[in-house]
Amino acid sequence: MQLPKNYNPKDSEMRWLEFWEKEKTYSFDHKSKAEIYSVDTPPPTVSGKMHLGHSFSYAQQDFVVRFQRMLGRNVFYPFGTDDNGLATERMIEKMKNVKGQFMKRKEFVELCLKTLEDIRPDFVYDWKRIGISADFNIFYTTINEHCQKISQKSFIELYKSGRCYRKEGPTIWCPECQTAIAQVEMKDEEKTTNLAYIGVKTEKGDPLVFATTRPELYPSCVGMSVNPNDERYKKYVGQKVEMPLTNAKIELTADDMIDPEFGTGVVYFCSSGDAQFLDWETRHSVKSNIYILNFDGTLNEKAGAYKGLTIAEARKRIVDDLSKLGLIKKTEPLKHAVNVHERCGTAVEYMVSRQWYIKYLDLKEDFIEYGRKIKWHPEHMRIRYENWVNGLKWDWNISRQRHFGIPIPVWYCRKCAEIIVADENQLPVDPLVDKPLKECKCGSLDFTGEKDVLDTWATSSLTPDIAIGLFDENTQKKLFPMNLRPQAHDIITFWLFNTVVKSCFHHKNIPWHDVMISGFVLDPYGKKMSKSKGNIIDPRDMVKKYSADALRFWAAGSKLGDDMPFQEKDLVTGSKFITKIWNASKFAYLHLKDYKLQRPGKLHLTERWVLSKLSKVAKDATENFMNYEYSHTKLETETFFWHTFCDDYLEIIKGRLYNADKSGEDARLSAQYGLYNTLLAIIKLMAPIMPFITEELYQLYYKSHEKTKSIHLTKWPDIKMIDEHAEKIGDFVVQVIEFARRQKTAKQLSLKTPIKKLTIKAKIEEIDFDEVEAEIKAATSAEHIIFEPTRGKHPEKDLEVEIEF
RNA sequence: GGGCCCAUGGUCUAGUGGCUAGGACACAACCUUCACAGGGUUGAGACAGGAGUUCAAUUCUCCUUGGGCCCACCA
Secondary structure, three states: OOOOOOOOHHHHHHHHHHHHHHHOOOOOOOOOOOOEEEEOOOOOEOOOOOOHHHHHHHHHHHHHHHHHHHOOOEEEOOEEEEOOOHHHHHHHHHHHOOOHHHOOHHHHHHHHHHHHHHHHHHHHHHHHHOOOOOOOOOEEEOOOHHHHHHHHHHHHHHHHOOOEEEEEEEEEEEOOOOEEOOHHHEEEEEEEEEEEEEEEEEOOOOEEEEEEOOHHHHHHEEEEEEOOOOOOOHHHOOOEEEEOOOOEEEEEEEOOOOOOOOOOOEEEEEOOEOHHHHHHHOOOOOOOOOOOEOOOOEEOHHHHHHOOOEHHHHHHHHHHHHHHOOOEEEEEEEEEEEEEEOOOOOEOEEEEEEEEEEOOHHHHHHHHHHHHHOEEEOOOHHHHHHHHHHHOOOOEEOEEOOOOOOEOOEEEEOOOOOEEEOOHHHOOOOOOOOOOOOOOOOOOOOEEEOOOEEOHHHHHOOHHHHHHOOOOHHHHHHHOOEEEEEEEHHHHHHHHHHHHHHHHHHHOOOOEEEEEEEOOEEOOOOOEOOHHHOOOOOHHHHHHHOOHHHHHHHHOOOOOOOOEEOOOHHHHHHHHHHHHHHHHHHHHHHHOOOOOOOOOOOOOHHHHHHHHHHHHHHHHHHHHHHOOOHHHHHHHHHHHHHHHHHHHHHHHHHHHHHOHHHHOHHHHHHHHHHHHHHHHHHHHHHOOOOHHHHHHHHHHHHHHHHOOOOHHHOOOOOOOOOOHHHHHHHHHHHHHHHHHHHHHHHOOOOOOOOEOEEEEEEOOOHHHHHHHHHHHHHHHOEOOEEEEEOOOOOOOOOEEEEEEO
16 A cells, blocks of 8 residues: 555545544444443533634543543443523524514524524534544434423422422522522622722711722611621610611611721621622511612612612712712722623622522532542542532522523412422423413412523533433443543533532432543633633634644643643644654555565564563553543653654664565564554554544555454554563664764764764673664664673673764 | 642653653754655753752652632622
């Protein structure tokens, strides 16, 4: 087989993508008896395109999966898309220029579903394009009927077991998205706000100044506190404070949580607004709360004259009005963290509304224990998980006031207010359209359907059930718990944790044995990539410019869990590797044309040397892959290929390959044997990292001998040809050759310049030297070699070489 | 404020309780018809600072400094 001069990754990669799809190379065989390796693939969110971070972490998980497949495992590697969340809803509103809240839910949902059908294939293609070896026929979208059924079933089970409850209470609320959100959906943002110092008087006329960043909440003030040990204010505790503008009279109380150092040491509390109030409220009697915020973030009638204003408008007006009364003593800018909704960046409010929750704060210890049963890669990521669990303060709010999503499957009886949950047989159900199967206990047939939908995490936390739920019960048993959950570290607290929670409830078991946590791709300066910074790199551009293999090679360069700054030049390294392995194969195949898998009569020492080294590399590669340390496998294979194989081995055997007349046919056969097996092992070791070039090289030559239809279905190399003696002699040969190269370079001579006399003194036996003399001669272009075994005469030096040109 | 991770040549990194601390990119010199100019050979260049454990620390412990991340949080 003569390879073309150059390798064209673009043509080749497209060809193999088609081939794998046609041949179903990566399909899961549920009838197979082979050991299963199951993966809980992260379903990417359809809103948007694959970004560089995706290609990074999905490539990393794919390395491991491909390795497992080559070990002979029956790989279950499904692929889904996540498209039931708020992010999707917002994307479609933008794309179609509509507002969900002004449409009928049914119409809007239909529009969403239809739009998703249109964009999904292109979206998924990006994953295929980088060589993700998932079985794309085991497919789900988190909004399809299958997922709706499973998600609603989960809700019903939890409801029946008393884990799901509905409660009116303070909720974290996003006024922009107009929905309740969960603790995990918040992030903090450094913001500078004005801290206003407001002067009021106690009923006895003593002046009191408090500071606030939220003056707009003034009309809802229900209490004021100072630290009980604060000498300045002790004497006022218990008095009423008169509030101008609203003419309210509120009580001044003592509370430990007040920091005397902050502001003036006097704090006012408002029913709306912030989490701290909720804490405070539990210790102080509040006769009636004053909720002045509407769900859309404007003020309601309880704000009196400020009704209808937005938060920002009210803030300005109230400060102005207080100022006119001379009550604003001063304002100063304050830098502090504000909790915002992570999807839209709007500051959250704490509102009272009726929501559905999953009760789980009582199970913290169980969650910790589950986390410890799972093997984490890298290990320290578990600590993040535990920190999160220990810090949980709220039950899991799973209801969302949105249109697009999986409906909460309940109705409320109009007559007796009883909650009726859907029957499992009628799932999926939309309570706004469907009716309960039976009448209410009270006999009524008059129901209101719940209009809220489930939080997207309530569904995506069920991905193991969703994926394996596509198969029969028998197969399901074999697939659970799954072997692996791969994901990036940013969603340990969302997706990973929530999945453990659901698995704990529904299976009383861990969802997977192993998790592998990928790092992030940063920009070249180590900063997070984000649209707002404009430092986004599109992975598709990189694939076009370099190749999917080069991109994957780059992704294999970072240790699992480590973040990596992106530098485009790193993709050049992968491209170079591709060129190098192509050229080395071109050379090998040229000399293997007439090779028919014969074994030589005697394996030459150089072959024993290279195969011994290869055995060790293969062993390490296997161990590293087992521990999810793909970067070590890649590095070691790369070094072995480039230096041991190309620079040394190929150079050493050239003499035997080109001049069989001199060295003999068996010596050439030995070289062919070494060449065939070493290169085959190399491309196999690289196959999980660079699936395209290795497939191309396999198909062009090895396939006709090895018969397996794809390199990715061949057996992972397990070579046991360790020969320490051969390694020692081979290393000696390499040292001599390197010495000759150094001399020639120092004298600015061509490496092919003949050497008249090469004198070698070394601690090896003549009998061994005789075996490699011809190779040293050929590789150094030496005309004459004088060898002298030193045998401990010069213990300080193993090797001495002299060269005469 | 609590926690986690990290600190190696100009840049990105590998690695080890003891060998000349390895590689990639960039840099310099030279070589190059025989697999490879996206090549080869050679060269210059680094363990953040301090203390401790040890015969021996780049490696282990602590502190400082500097980065990154997670969580909590201030009226």
